[in-house]
Amino acid sequence: MSDLKLVARQHKEHNSVIQVGQETIGGKELCLIAGPCAVESEKQLFEIAKGVSELGIKFMRGGAYKPRTSPYAFQGLKKEGLKMLKRASDECGVKIVTEVLDTSLIEEVYPYADILQVGSRNAKNYQFLKELGKVDKPILLKRGMSSTINEWLLAAEYILLGGNENVILCERGIRTFDTSVRNTMDIAAIPLAKELSHLPVIADPSQGTGKRSLVTPMSLASIAAGADGLMIEVHNEPEEALSDGFQSMYLDSMKGMVSVLREQAKLSGRTLDLEKIRKEAV
Numbered sequence: 520m521s522d523l524k525l526v527a528r529q530h531k532e533h534n535s536v537i538q539v540g541q542e543t544i545g546g547k548e549l550c551l552i553a554g555p556c557a558v559e560s561e562k563q564l565f566e567i568a569k570g571v572s573e574l575g576i577k578f579m580r581g582g583a584y585k586p587r588t589s590p591y592a593f594q595g596l597k598k599e600g601l602k603m604l605k606r607a608s609d610e611c612g613v614k615i616v617t618e619v620l621d622t623s624l625i626e627e628v629y630p631y632a633d634i635l636q637v638g639s640r641n642a643k644n645y646q647f648l649k650e651l652g653k654v655d656k657p658i659l660l661k662r663g664m665s666s667t668i669n670e671w672l673l674a675a676e677y678i679l680l681g682g683n684e685n686v687i688l689c690e691r692g693i694r695t696f697d698t699s700v701r702n703t704m705d706i707a708a709i710p711l712a713k714e715l716s717h718l719p720v721i722a723d724p725s726q727g728t729g730k731r732s733l734v735t736p737m738s739l740a741s742i743a744a745g746a747d748g749l750m751i752e753v754h755n756e757p758e759e760a761l762s763d764g765f766q767s768m769y770l771d772s773m774k775g776m777v778s779v780l781r782e783q784a785k786l787s788g789r790t791l792d793l794e795k796i797r798k799e800a801v
């Protein structure tokens with residue numbers, strides 16, 4: 520027996536469409552979120568932000584606070600990184616998706632983010648999920664790397680129950696016995712989550728595979744499976760990246776990738792129009 524209530528498909532007649540300024544997530548137009556794993560420098564971030572916005576991609580990702588397996592690995596530029604994201608957002612017109620690591624950082628990250636990302640490692644941090652229910656901005660909720668689909672949806676239930684209905688589910692691969700990929704991308708989770716819930720579901724094939732060459736095929740598979748969007752890591756110099764360079768797309772290859780995705784979008788009854796970025800009145 521599942522305890523799904525507010526997130527359950529039966530709870531709402533229509534798919535939830537999340538409004539982020541003038542953009543929507545969960546409608547006919549696919550949502551693309553592209554950007555570096557981590558904010559590393561002004562130069563890195565602005566080059567990527569320009570590249571991404573020139574393609575008409577509306578959302579840029581970039582971690583300022585990074586959850587790293589090793590405490591010796593790059594932990595992010597923290598507040599400095601958040602400020603860089605804001606400047607890039609103002610200058611290039613991209614909306615910002617950035618991770619919030621715990622309850623104590625919600626207040627700090629909030630003003631800099633258009634969507635708050637909750638990482639795989641926090642997908643079972645129930646007290647934190649309750650706090651996110653009080654936030655009045657959309658939450659991008661990654662699937663825990665060892666969460667069942669039901670556990671992932673129940674994590675979203677915590678946020679909705681707290682009062683925040685704007686949750687975007689993100690499949691990012693799970694741990695299996697297979698070590699030839701960083702994670703096993705669970706493509707079936709996409710249509711199943713959409714069957715069980717009215718919330719938008721996007722896919723992150725970068726964390727989902729850990730391998731650049733697999734990102735485009737898994738993006739296509741995700742769109743074919745009904746994903747409402749994709750979160751893709753991209754870097755101006757992947758070889759120099761301070762985290763996840765091996766799974767980051769080259770900025771130069773994004774244009775080609777977008778045209779391939781557009782064709783798949785059409786086949787799936789979706790659009791990927793990527794009209795020019797509209798600067799919003801502030």
Ligand code: PEP
Binds near residue numbers: 637638640661726
């Ligand atoms: C990321 O998006 O860079 C990340 C750390 O993701 P996840 O929480 O899915 O591992």
Ligand code: MN
Binds near residue numbers: 557752762763
């Ligand atoms: Mn990453």
